[in-house]
Amino acid sequence: MKWLLLCFITILLLPSVDSWAKTIHIVTTTEDLAAIARDIGGDRVSVDFIAKGVQDPHFIDAKPSYLLKLSRADLFVEIGLGLESGWAPTLLSGARNGRIQPGSPGYVRAADGIALLEVPTGRVDRSAGDVHGEGNPHYWLDPANGKAIALNISEGLLRIDPEGKAVYAQNLKRFTERLDAALLRWDAAMKPLEGEKVVTYHNSWPYFLKRFGIKAVDYVEPKPGIPPASAHLKQLIERIRAEDVKIIIAEPYFDQKVPNFLAEQSGARLVVLPPSVSTGGGIEDYFQLFDHLIDTLTKALQPSGVR
Amino acid sequence: MKISFSFFFIIVLGIVSPVFAQERFAAASQTAPNATQRFNPDISLNGLFAAAYFSEPENLQFGAHDPSDRGFTLQNLELTMSATVDPYFRAEGHLIFGFEEGESIVEIEEAHMTTLALPYGLQLMAGQFFTRFGRLNPQHPHAWDFVDQAIVNTLMFGGDGLRNPGVQISALLPLPFYLEILGSVQNAKGETAMSFLSSNGETFAGRPILEQAVNEAEDMLSMGRLKASFDLSETLTAVAGTSHLFASNGTGTDTATRIHGIDFFIKWKPLMTDHGWPFVSLQGEAMQRSYEAGAATLDDGTTLPRETFETEGFYIQSLYGFKRRWVAGLRYDLADATDPADPRTGDRWRLSPNLSYYPSEFSKIRLQYNYDRSDDLADPIHAVFLQYEFTIGAHAAHSF
Numbered sequence: 189m190k191w192l193l194l195c196f197i198t199i200l201l202l203p204s205v206d207s208w209a210k211t212i213h214i215v216t217t218t219e220d221l222a223a224i225a226r227d228i229g230g231d232r233v234s235v236d237f238i239a240k241g242v243q244d245p246h247f248i249d250a251k252p253s254y255l256l257k258l259s260r261a262d263l264f265v266e267i268g269l270g271l272e273s274g275w276a277p278t279l280l281s282g283a284r285n286g287r288i289q290p291g292s293p294g295y296v297r298a299a300d301g302i303a304l305l306e307v308p309t310g311r312v313d314r315s316a317g318d319v320h321g322e323g324n325p326h327y328w329l330d331p332a333n334g335k336a337i338a339l340n341i342s343e344g345l346l347r348i349d350p351e352g353k354a355v356y357a358q359n360l361k362r363f364t365e366r367l368d369a370a371l372l373r374w375d376a377a378m379k380p381l382e383g384e385k386v387v388t389y390h391n392s393w394p395y396f397l398k399r400f401g402i403k404a405v406d407y408v409e410p411k412p413g414i415p416p417a418s419a420h421l422k423q424l425i426e427r428i429r430a431e432d433v434k435i436i437i438a439e440p441y442f443d444q445k446v447p448n449f450l451a452e453q454s455g456a457r458l459v460v461l462p463p464s465v466s467t468g469g470g471i472e473d474y475f476q477l478f479d480h481l482i483d484t485l486t487k488a489l490q491p492s493g494v495r
Numbered sequence: 496m497k498i499s500f501s502f503f504f505i506i507v508l509g510i511v512s513p514v515f516a517q518e519r520f521a522a523a524s525q526t527a528p529n530a531t532q533r534f535n536p537d538i539s540l541n542g543l544f545a546a547a548y549f550s551e552p553e554n555l556q557f558g559a560h561d562p563s564d565r566g567f568t569l570q571n572l573e574l575t576m577s578a579t580v581d582p583y584f585r586a587e588g589h590l591i592f593g594f595e596e597g598e599s600i601v602e603i604e605e606a607h608m609t610t611l612a613l614p615y616g617l618q619l620m621a622g623q624f625f626t627r628f629g630r631l632n633p634q635h636p637h638a639w640d641f642v643d644q645a646i647v648n649t650l651m652f653g654g655d656g657l658r659n660p661g662v663q664i665s666a667l668l669p670l671p672f673y674l675e676i677l678g679s680v681q682n683a684k685g686e687t688a689m690s691f692l693s694s695n696g697e698t699f700a701g702r703p704i705l706e707q708a709v710n711e712a713e714d715m716l717s718m719g720r721l722k723a724s725f726d727l728s729e730t731l732t733a734v735a736g737t738s739h740l741f742a743s744n745g746t747g748t749d750t751a752t753r754i755h756g757i758d759f760f761i762k763w764k765p766l767m768t769d770h771g772w773p774f775v776s777l778q779g780e781a782m783q784r785s786y787e788a789g790a791a792t793l794d795d796g797t798t799l800p801r802e803t804f805e806t807e808g809f810y811i812q813s814l815y816g817f818k819r820r821w822v823a824g825l826r827y828d829l830a831d832a833t834d835p836a837d838p839r840t841g842d843r844w845r846l847s848p849n850l851s852y853y854p855s856e857f858s859k860i861r862l863q864y865n866y867d868r869s870d871d872l873a874d875p876i877h878a879v880f881l882q883y884e885f886t887i888g889a890h891a892a893h894s895f
Contacts, residue, residue, distance in 0.1 A: 240766060247771040249764060250895045251732050252673040252724035259616060259667050274856075277892040281585055284667055286612020291582055314857060314887075413770070413855065415819065443769040443819065 212349050214341075215261040215288075217272045218245050219465040220328045221298055221337065223473040225265060227363045228342050232352045236261075238279075241466025244441045245271055246318075250278040258283035261294070263344050268297040269304070269325035287348070296344035298337045302327050305394050317411030329463060330395035331371060331478050338363050370475055375400070377482050381489055385431050387424065387456070389438035389447055392463060396481070405431050408438070408447055416446060421453075428454035435488060437461050459488045536578035539888030543570040543637045550877040555843065555869055557835050558644035559654030560593075560636040562880055569593055570882070571636050573604070575891070584608045586622075589635065604635070605658065616667040620679075625658040626718050627665075627677055628738040629758040629780045631810075632656050640778075640814055641847055642863045642880040646828040647782050647808030650835050651754055653689035657740075659716065673724040682709075683716040683742040689835065690752045690784060691716055691742040700838055701799055702791040704745035713751060716742040724895075734760040734895065747789020747801070756782040762895075774816040781809035786838065804838040807831050822851045833869040841870025859884040 212233045216222040222237035229235065238254050239245040245267070248254075258264060258279050266272055280289060287294040304323030312321050327333045342360040346353055382401035386393075389408040397404055406427055410420045427433070428450070436458045438447040444460070451458040461484060462469065465477050547562035556563035560570045570593075577587035588606040592599065607622030625633040631648050648656065661681025668674045683691035684707065689699075692714065697704040709715065722736040740754040757780070764774040783805070790801040808830030816822045826847040833840040849863035865878040 242766050244768060244770070247768055249732070249762070250893060251726065252675075252722075252734060252895060253726045253732070256667065256673045273890070274892055278894050281609065281611065282618075284611070284613060284616050284618045286582075286614075289582070289611050290579070292612075314855070318855075441767040441769065 212262045212345065212352075213260055214263045214265065214345075215257050216265040217267060217276060218328075219467060220474060220477070221265045221267065221341070223465045223477075224334060224338050224363070225263075225341050227473070228338055228356060228359045229345060230355055230359050232349065232355055233263075233345070239272075239464075240468060241462060241464035241471065242440065242469055244439070245464070246274060248272070248275045250275040250282075255279050255282045258288065259285050261285060261288050262348055263294045263296060263341075264288035265296040265298055265341055265344065267325055267328070268299045269322045269327075270320045271325035293347040294344065296340050298340050299325075299327060300336070300340050302333050302336045305398065306391075317409070318413030324391065324394055326392045326463065327395050329393060330399045331367065331374060331474075332399065333395065334367050334474055335364050338367075366475070370478065374478055374482050377486055381485065384435070384489065385433045386435045386437055387428060387433050387450070388436070389442050392439065393437060393461075405433055408436070408450065421446070421450060424450060425454045428456050435459050435485070439463050457488055459484060461485070534578075536576040537889035537891075539575045539886055539890065541571070541573040541575070541635075541637045541884065541886045543572070543882070543884045544568065545570055545642055545880050545882040547881075548879045551872075551874070554876050554878065555833060555867055555872075556643060556878075557649045557654055561643040561649075561654075562882075570642075573635060573637065575889075577889075577891070579611075580608060583610060583612060585611055602655070616669065618665050618667075620663040620665075621661075623658065623660045624663065624681075625656055626679060626681060626716070626740070627663065627720055628652075628657060628718060628740060628754075629736065629756045629782070630760060630778060631780060637884055637886070640812060640822075640824055640851075641826050641849060642861060642882045643847075643865070645780070645810040645826070646830045646843060646845060647780065647810055650806060650808055650830050650832055650838075651690055651782050651784055653686060653835055655687050657690075658687045659683070659685060661716070663718075673722075675722045677718070677720040677722070679716075679718045681716045681718075683714060688716060688742070690740075690754060690786060691744050693745045695745075697745070698836055699744070699746055699786070700788050700802070700804055700836075701793070702746040702788050703793075705747070707743070707745055713741075713743045716740065730765050731761065731763050732895070744786060744788075746791065747787075750787040750789045750801075752784065752786045754782060754784045756780060769819050772816045772819040772821075774814075776814045777811070778813075779809060779811035781807070783807045784838075806838045820853050822853070824849045824851065833871050843867070843869040843871075856890060857886045 214225045214229060214233050214235045216225055216237045218239050219237050219241040222235050226235045236257055239248050266276055286292060289295060307323035308319060308321060312319055338360055342356045345356050378400040384402045385405045386402055387406050388404050391407055391412055406424055408416055410416055433456050436447050436451055436456050438460055440460050440462055447458050461481055465471050465474060471477050471480055545562040545568045547565060547568060549565055552565060562568040572592040574590045580586045586608040589604040591602040591604045603623055605624050607620050607624045610619045613619060627633050631645055632652060659681040661679055663677060663679035665675055665677040686694050692707045693704045695704055695706045718740050720736060720738040724734045726732050736758050738756040742752060744750050744752040760778045762774060762776040786804045788802050788804060791799045810826060810828045812824060812826035814822055814824045828845040831842050832838045833843040845865055845867045847863055847865045849861055851859060851861040853859050861882040863880045867876040
């Protein structure tokens with residue numbers, strides 16, 4: 189008991205390391221949010237993230253080292269809508285950091301103000317698989333939503349670091365203008381694909397597809413999070429042929445056996461698309477993500493590339 | 496000791512008071528999915544059942560949530576509610592429903608509030624809770640990787656695990672790696688503290704447990720724990736800890752029990768996983784108990800001397816999530832006693848391979864075989880379990 193007390197007193201006397209630092213520490217749940225936070229925060233911030241772009245953000249282990257990151261964060265940014273519900277709550281409550289708890293100035297839910305898709309209206313239950321009760325969480329994949337995400341992050345930064353107001357406002361303006369210009373370019377590049385039909389592995393692309401006028405006629409998963417049985421695959425193959433679907437989209441972290449099989453049997457082409465910025469994987473920022481996605485998709489659909 | 500005990504609370508008060516004075520920013524939530532769900536806590540109901548076959552009808556399953564009879568067992572039906580109380584606390588409650596000798600019973604497994612925003616990396620937990628000793632004791636039965644409790648846990652903490660009302664303070668140290676220090680004070684009485692004051696009417700090593708009042712700090716259960724974690728690589732993480740318990744026990748007026756434990760957990764999981772698969776984990780815990788039993792004269796005139804009993808045991812287990820939805824497990828248990836109420840019983844070891852299938856995150860089907868060998872029995876006991884589980888309602892986030 190006595191040694192325990194001694195330890196606690198020692199801790200109380202230790203100066204808080206973070207309170208001396210002037211840089212604002214931002215921790216985001218995903219690399220997409222980290223990329224935007226870097227653009228908005230500029231030199232005033234250091235940005236760290238939890239889920240790497242190559243990882244499926246639904247299935248991250250709540251490692252103690254992540255908890256440590258959150259304990260030292262000044263600003264925490266998450267996608268929300270249940271995407272991180274398997275791990276972020278454990279990290280947040282274990283982090284003992286009052287600055288970043290939901291409701292505190294240092295907490296940012298990036299979804300605020302975004303027109304969400306697939307918000308369930310009637311009764312929701314899990315016979316429908318892993319449905320997200322507040323709407324589909326993959327909203328960062330419509331590049332236009334990047335503006336709202338950036339705005340939410342800049343507002344968060346402003347709350348905890350009012351001195352940086354001019355810098356954040358300028359960075360936000362620059363980011364928004366850059367994104368507006370890129371949107372024109374991306375919309376033009378994707379124009380030939382308007383009206384195309386695709387099949388996606390998981391229902392994770394509705395924002396992206398809606399943006400560019402592409403329709404997902406079906407999914408490899410019969411229900412979100414539920415692996416396909418052979419009867420579903422058989423139907424899917426018929427449907428791909430009947431509706432002239434040229435492309436099957438799958439994230440790199442899913443088992444590629446099933447989508448490969450589907451592509452072989454149906455004649456559609458499997459396109460593996462990364463859904464996130466990945467600094468380790470050569471996609472350095474939010475702009476490069478869409479450059480890469482659009483480049484890959486348009487190449488896959490060039491006349492010589494199909495069938 | 497009494498002085499330091501009250502000092503503990505003064506420190507705690509000193510930490511808490513400035514937090515309440517702080518102004519909090521209130522964020523307006525823009526998207527409330529469903530007006531009726533606002534302010535409701537997350538609620539879930541977990542049902543855990545098993546069908547069991549034992550080669551002998553009499554067996555050695557002492558865990559209160561272990562399947563212990565041929566036939567069907569309700570291992571636990573757990574109602575959980577949790578929510579943020581206000582900007583300062585989170586709270587959760589876990590009520591267990593079950594059968595005891597044919598009667599339906601309710602147990603208050605856990606109900607505690609935890610601070611969210613103390614300074615200096617501190618966190619305070621108060622209420623009724625599982626003592627955060629090692630890895631297995633704080634786990635609820637549906638989170639176990641095997642159908643039954645590890646032998647060493649049953650020996651040291653009894654069938655229901657070590658849990659009682661109390662307070663815990665923990666701190667995350669400002670170091671470059673994860674090091675958490677925990678200390679708790681809880682009541683030492685009742686059947687959920689069987690190695691300590693326990694309950695009047697029980698026995699330990701043949702000695703009756705006496706009725707005990709709380710006279711001094713030693714009559715409260717104190718725990719200290721250190722927990723460290725390292726990411727050995729992007730895909731390999733290790734956690735290790737030591738835990739220490741001290742309190743009086745019920746066999747005398749000046750007798751005490753000490754329990755020490757060490758634990759580790761290593762998990763490998765590649766960056767790219769298909770819905771969390773594949774993965775490999777290795778986990779183990781070893782415990783050592785030193786129980787000073789008082790002298791006693793039994794009703795039949797037998798006298799038992801004052802004596803210290805040393806009990807030791809460990810388990811080591813590995814899981815291999817080899818294919819999406821599938822996990823294979825193997826556990827080895829060894830302890831130098833068989834009966835939790837009698838440390839003089841013989842050595843016991845057990846080998847348990849199992850195979851779990853997860854249709855989704857909300858259901859589980861598990862097949863397990865136990866080869867169970869005790870010095871007290873001429874023959875080993877073979878057991879086969881088929882366990883099945885459902886969760887409806889909210890899904891709690893996983894801890895590591």
